[in-house]
Ligand code: HEM
């Protein structure tokens with residue numbers, strides 16, 4: 001392992017000074033260092049994302065541990081969960097499948113598959129968020145608000161925080177969609193798609209965890 | 218602006234300014250970003266230090282009421298907040314991490330330069346928000362750097378619970394995001410961008426310290442972010458995460474119910490204990506490298522040093538309950554936390570013995586950097602010993618929230634980390650700014666700071682054993698504290714000496730930056746990679762990436778021509794033939 005990592009590292013120093021590119025931020029330097037070989041660059045980007053996901057996971061661990069701690073309280077009143085959450089879960093799973101399908105199509109050089117797969121995933125993602133908002137509406141109509149009692153607070157907090165992160169994923173999908181339609185990605189240039197797919201699956205898994213913990217009362 | 222010609226003229230005129238902005242303001246160069254962090258955190262240290270001076274001025278004669286009670290608590294809160302979050306945490310990672318990581322691993326820059334810049338420019342607004350909180354109605358937060366709920370959760374609970382407390386939470390939340398950007402960048406860079414030949418097992422201990430720090434930050438900061446989010450909801454949206462039912466504030470029942478104030482403490486300390494190690498693992502690495510260089514000896518027990526860093530990092534997630542012994546926890550749980558806390562003393566002691574063994578029988582070069590590094594060891598031992606007292610829950614029931622705890626953590630964390638920062642600054646200044654600092658001034662600074670620290674914090678142990686609680690506004694009015702009143706006044710005197718000594722540092726720092734003698738590449742004859750680059754290094758650091766052949770601690774190798782062998786010197790036979798090496 002160390003020797004493998006070590007070879008990845010060698011290319012980094014090759015980024016010479018000057019050459020105009022170094023200070024032009026936002027041009028190729030944003031996510032990945034430009035001097036590395038493509039494979040090493042993809043590896044670096046995926047690793048950076050993995051660390052970010054670890055941090056997000058810890059955020060939810062903290063929220064849910066607090067939630068479980070609260071449930072020990074005597075005056076705990078569970079909220080009946082809106083049924084639409086089940087539909088939402090199905091939609092999110094479908095969108096994850098679409099992202100994965102798109103990623104694999106790109107791997108076998110099918111730019112059309114990528115295009116439609118990503119578009120479907122983005123659409124399903126928007127549908128999921130709309131469904132979550134609808135769930136909030138249904139609760140609010142029953143008079144269950146953020147501040148009503150601890151369980152409702154946690155419900156809004158957990159779904160809201162997950163939703164905000166999913167919105168970030170949608171923005172990322174939106175950022176690579178034009179490229180996908182232009183045919184900018186290929187099996188050799190697939191890092192952005194891989195990153196989006198990883199993030200998207202992570203959020204699907206996170207939702208399953210959040211949903212399970214809200215259901216289990 | 219309206220005509221094309223004017224627009225063209227404008228664009229032309231803007232060009233040099235733009236490159237200034239890209240060079241110094243929105244720079245992607247890790248060294249520039251590191252210096253930006255250094256200057257801002259240095260400013261914050263001055264803010265935090267001034268608040269401490271204010272508190273000591275008040276405590277020198279509490280009856281005069283230099284500060285009123287609310288202001289005193291606000292000064293204490295903001296002193297702790299500024300020093301822990303906006304000085305120590307940020308200078309160690311933001312400044313030292315940024316400047317040193319690529320240079321010490323032989324990389325041209327960070328893995329994600331843009332994210333690096335974003336990290337600084339997320340940090341900066343958080344500083345502004347925190348500073349703004351001094352000027353809002355009601356003043357800044359006043360519930361301690363730990364901001365325990367429900368005091369911090371109910372705006373009308375105390376003078377320091379108003380808008381200032383909200384801004385406190387927002388500022389720290391943003392700071393945490395900025396630190397997370399930094400941490401994931403550091404980890405990815407260290408794992409992925411090392412020079413050819415630089416295996417993890419050849420990393421300088423400074424980099425190991427920063428590496429483990431970044432892992433701790435990545436796993437513990439989100440926990441505080443979760444707590445801060447819930448706190449902000451409690452404060453502004455009427456939720457009751459931390460506010461219990463039936464809470465009376467000012468004779469009125471607060472309209473919240475069902476919350477759990479104790480959960481704040483659990484979340485805070487689950488973050489807080491790793492956080493205090495975030496402030497010491499980096500310094501441990503810095504001190505190891507400085508001691509090895511100026512002892513002209515390899516660091517003793519490199520592997521043990523790395524493993525103990527990792528062990529401390531791991532254990533730091535299992536001990537948070539030692540801050541909560543008096544919160545009514547089950548004694549069995551308390552005993553568990555006592556044991557896990559005491560286990561941390563083992564890797565800590567291993568490190569201490571390794572530093573001492575490195576110094577043992579060495580031809581020590583008494584530079585300012587070395588003095589501060591050795592000072593670090595002394596302070597760490599003094600503070601670590603009082604930590605073992607506190608770890609015993611029966612003892613802590615008595616000492617908790619007294620000046621004994623204040624003495625403990627100022628030695629082991631605040632002063633020790635500060636000394637490592639000074640050691641690192643005197644050591645790497647030539648690389649950062651291309652000039653040498655003034656050594657005689659540095660030594661005066663060291664002596665006064667060392668005496669000032671011991672004079673200020675050592676007597677606090679006795680205040681603590683006398684039962685004087687921390688954050689006490691008027692110690693002089695309690696008969697049982699009358700006998701330690703002179704000691705409290707002595708502490709204020711020592712604190713002023715300590716504060717004044719820092720002016721010497723600030724003078725030395727800026728005058729050396731402008732007028733110090735030019736530094737050569739490797740003024741200390743050290744082995745690590747940064748010394749093979751120019752002082753200061755250009756963009757990209759090296760024209761050709763360095764290649765590494767050895768670990769960083771080949772000092773006084775028998776048979777070598779010099780008493781140091783930089784990491785770029787090819788293996789074995791080369792030095793026997795007296796070939797100085799790659800970089801000279
Ligand atoms: C030998 C190892 C150590 C032991 C056994 C130890 C033990 C303890 C205990 C039991 C407390 C709680 C005291 C109380 O509030 O009643 C405490 C407080 C504290 N310790 Fe340590 N400690 C050790 C090392 C460290 C280190 C290395 C740092 C930081 C770098 C540190 C920073 C702190 C801080 C900041 C507090 C006080 C927090 C506050 O209440 O504001 N300790 N320590």
Ligand SMILES: [Cu+2]
Nearest residue numbers: 490537539540
């Ligand atoms: Cu602790």
